[in-house]
Amino acid sequence: MAKLRITDACTGCSACVKACPYDGIEVVEALARFNEKCNWCGTCREACPFEAIVEEQEPAAAGPAVDLAAYRDVWVFGEQRAGQLASVVFELVGEGRKLADARSQDLVVVVLGSGMEEACNALLADYPVDRVIYVEGGELETFEAEAYGKVFSSLVRERKPETVLAGATSAGRSFLSRVAVEVRTGLTADCTGLDVDDSGQLVQTRPAFGGNIMAQILCPNYRPQMSTVRPHVMKPPAAGSGKGGTLEKVVPDAANLASRAKILEFIAEVEDTINIAEADIIVSGGRGLGGPENFKLVEDLARALGGAVGSSRAAVDAGWKAYSHQVGQTGKTVCPKLYIACGISGAVQHLVGMQSSDVIVAINRDPDAPIFKIATYGIVGDLKEVVPMLTSKILARKGH
Amino acid sequence: MRIAVCIKQVPDTTEVRMDPEKGTLVREGVESIVNPFDTYALEEGVRLKEAHGGEVVAVTMGPPQAEAALRECVSVGADEVVLVSDRAFAGSDTWATSYTLAAALKQVGFDLIICGKQAIDGDTAQVGPGMAVHLDLPQATYVRKVREVTAERLVVERLLEEGVEVMELPLPAMITVVKEINEPRLPSLKGKMRARKAEIRTITAGELDLPAGDLGLDGSPTRVMKIFAPAPREGGEVFEGEPEETTGKILSVLEKEGLV
Numbered sequence: 198m199a200k201l202r203i204t205d206a207c208t209g210c211s212a213c214v215k216a217c218p219y220d221g222i223e224v225v226e227a228l229a230r231f232n233e234k235c236n237w238c239g240t241c242r243e244a245c246p247f248e249a250i251v252e253e254q255e256p257a258a259a260g261p262a263v264d265l266a267a268y269r270d271v272w273v274f275g276e277q278r279a280g281q282l283a284s285v286v287f288e289l290v291g292e293g294r295k296l297a298d299a300r301s302q303d304l305v306v307v308v309l310g311s312g313m314e315e316a317c318n319a320l321l322a323d324y325p326v327d328r329v330i331y332v333e334g335g336e337l338e339t340f341e342a343e344a345y346g347k348v349f350s351s352l353v354r355e356r357k358p359e360t361v362l363a364g365a366t367s368a369g370r371s372f373l374s375r376v377a378v379e380v381r382t383g384l385t386a387d388c389t390g391l392d393v394d395d396s397g398q399l400v401q402t403r404p405a406f407g408g409n410i411m412a413q414i415l416c417p418n419y420r421p422q423m424s425t426v427r428p429h430v431m432k433p434p435a436a437g438s439g440k441g442g443t444l445e446k447v448v449p450d451a452a453n454l455a456s457r458a459k460i461l462e463f464i465a466e467v468e469d470t471i472n473i474a475e476a477d478i479i480v481s482g483g484r485g486l487g488g489p490e491n492f493k494l495v496e497d498l499a500r501a502l503g504g505a506v507g508s509s510r511a512a513v514d515a516g517w518k519a520y521s522h523q524v525g526q527t528g529k530t531v532c533p534k535l536y537i538a539c540g541i542s543g544a545v546q547h548l549v550g551m552q553s554s555d556v557i558v559a560i561n562r563d564p565d566a567p568i569f570k571i572a573t574y575g576i577v578g579d580l581k582e583v584v585p586m587l588t589s590k591i592l593a594r595k596g597h
Numbered sequence: 598m599r600i601a602v603c604i605k606q607v608p609d610t611t612e613v614r615m616d617p618e619k620g621t622l623v624r625e626g627v628e629s630i631v632n633p634f635d636t637y638a639l640e641e642g643v644r645l646k647e648a649h650g651g652e653v654v655a656v657t658m659g660p661p662q663a664e665a666a667l668r669e670c671v672s673v674g675a676d677e678v679v680l681v682s683d684r685a686f687a688g689s690d691t692w693a694t695s696y697t698l699a700a701a702l703k704q705v706g707f708d709l710i711i712c713g714k715q716a717i718d719g720d721t722a723q724v725g726p727g728m729a730v731h732l733d734l735p736q737a738t739y740v741r742k743v744r745e746v747t748a749e750r751l752v753v754e755r756l757l758e759e760g761v762e763v764m765e766l767p768l769p770a771m772i773t774v775v776k777e778i779n780e781p782r783l784p785s786l787k788g789k790m791r792a793r794k795a796e797i798r799t800i801t802a803g804e805l806d807l808p809a810g811d812l813g814l815d816g817s818p819t820r821v822m823k824i825f826a827p828a829p830r831e832g833g834e835v836f837e838g839e840p841e842e843t844t845g846k847i848l849s850v851l852e853k854e855g856l857v
Binding site for chain 1: 608660661662682684687688690691692695696717718719720721722723724725726727729730731735736737738739752755757758759760761762763764765766767770776777814817818819820821822823824825826827830831832833834835836837838840841843844845847848850851852854856857
């Protein structure tokens with residue numbers, strides 16, 4: 198959105214005031230005017246029934262800051278942990294392939310690490326990637342934001358990709374924001390939708406305000422266009438879709454490998470249950486359980502289904518379940534085939550973390566609980582009766 | 598040690614929602630609060646000060662109304678507060694915000710910068726690392742514990758997807774913290790009184806002496822083109838009645854979908 202101007206067509210109807218997400222426009226003496234909270238987001242322009250809000254002409258200097266045509270190809274950051282490519286990389290290969298095809302460009306996966314040649318070749322053999330750029334160095338074996346940022350930035354400056362995608366993981370978010378500043382371009386966080394518009398620009402869709410609203414974001418005058426993408430939203434392509442892409446090994450500049458932060462140790466989390474972010478079936482419990490002792494009902498159902506145990510924030514805050522199980526805005530985003538919510542009322546913060554599940558089943562005593570508005574199926578009833586009965590019926594079917 | 602804590606005033610997102618019919622934002626009764634993640638950053642700064650001496654400066658960039666958020670910071674232990682505010686900053690994306698805040702932080706002075714892991718309105722988690730680059734600092738994101746602090750270095754634990762990473766950083770440095778790090782205190786009566794009287798230092802665009810083309814909307818590479826309500830997920834079939842009956846029904850539909 199450019200800066201905006203209010204024309205004589207304004208009648209002071211205050212449709213804009215109601216539409217503004219920032220409280221940034223007000224009506225004074227029957228005319229609208231922007232105040233200091235205005236963020237130039239342009240929502241008011243869409244809302245004005247009289248088309249009285251128009252874009253200011255951007256000054257000539259505000260045209261492209263770089264030669265846009267000098268940039269081409271779609272890059273995916275090949276995030277690896279302990280030599281294994283993260284699952285989000287495959288999801289981004291699927292999405293990146295579509296974007297690259299729409300632009301008639303190459304899809305390139307950029308891997309930073311050590312001893313990764315075999316994994317890179319396996320990726321090329323099985324997935325529709327045109328090229329892998331593999332930057333090899335012992336210092337890159339484990340992710341560290343400063344070194345990764347410098348190595349990746351220098352590669353971007355030299356090769357000029359048009360689009361760069363990374364998973365919105367702790368690593369992707371920590372280092373791509375450094376790259377965006379180093380190369381002076383835009384970065385859109387945690388995207389859930391990507392598309393190419395008629396002019397060839399990347400349209401990045403992301404949730405904001407805790408998932409209550411969606412925003413579409415462009416990067417018109419700078420390149421590359423960069424996004425971190427929420428894991429478990431995009432679908433990975435089928436294995437066996439390789440197209441004989443090539444591997445290029447790059448030796449990083451030693452100066453870029455120096456990092457001031459030192460990793461002293463890594464302590465793997467001991468999980469006694471399936472990691473909820475990867476699970477196909479999740480059974481979650483919330484405040485409606487009434488106490489930690491009733492989490493056993495949820496755990497029994499999860500076990501009967503071969504699924505993982507999730508939790509609402511309320512149950513985590515109450516100390517009934519560890520934070521690693523928390524689903525929602527401040528916990529994990531999950532996208533299982535089946536999500537069963539037991540005693541979870543369905544606060545937006547919880548819903549944003551699980552609403553892309555294929556099938557949602559809600560069990561709640563309150564027929565007006567918001568969770569029923571998004572659940573594929575619901576049971577109104579006392580979960581202390583319903584959940585154990587469901588568990589025993591499932592076990593009975595499995596012949597136990 | 599001089600600890601700068603970056604905070605943001607945000608609408609309480611639990612209250613913000615779209616009117617799905619009109620496609621407008623329902624904002625009535627939505628309060629402005631200090632971004633919850635930043636309260637953990639501030640608490641950690643105050644704890645480090647209490648244990649090792651020094652002072653805590655809370656810094657925010659925003660409209661004049663953000664002053665209220667800064668006063669809240671004073672009530673729970675900030676010694677100084679700085680409001681970076683100018684109409685020229687309006688429309689800043691994460692690039693321009695981190696650029697502007699970095700320049701302000703240079704004027705404020707710091708040995709350590711602490712931020713919350715992200716703000717609940719934008720959820721980007723990009724401003725902290727962005728500032729670290731503008732200020733040429735090492736960083737540690739998602740910190741759940743500060744193990745050791747000396748005048749020269751910091752040892753922290755980072756909470757990652759698959760475990761905990763222990764990292765050592767030389768100072769000055771930038772860290773972002775997660776909510777596991779502490780339990781923020783409530784304001785005391787004395788703190789509230791101090792907050793009312795606190796002097797707020799304001800830094801404007803003129804004082805930062807930065808090129809206008811790098812500030813606000815003009816300095817922001819990204820542009821919001823459209824804001825809209827997410828497609829609502831439709832509620833489906835709800836079964837009421839005896840558990841024997843409802844569980845049986847649910848089981849048969851799940852079986853039909855191939856889920857059990």
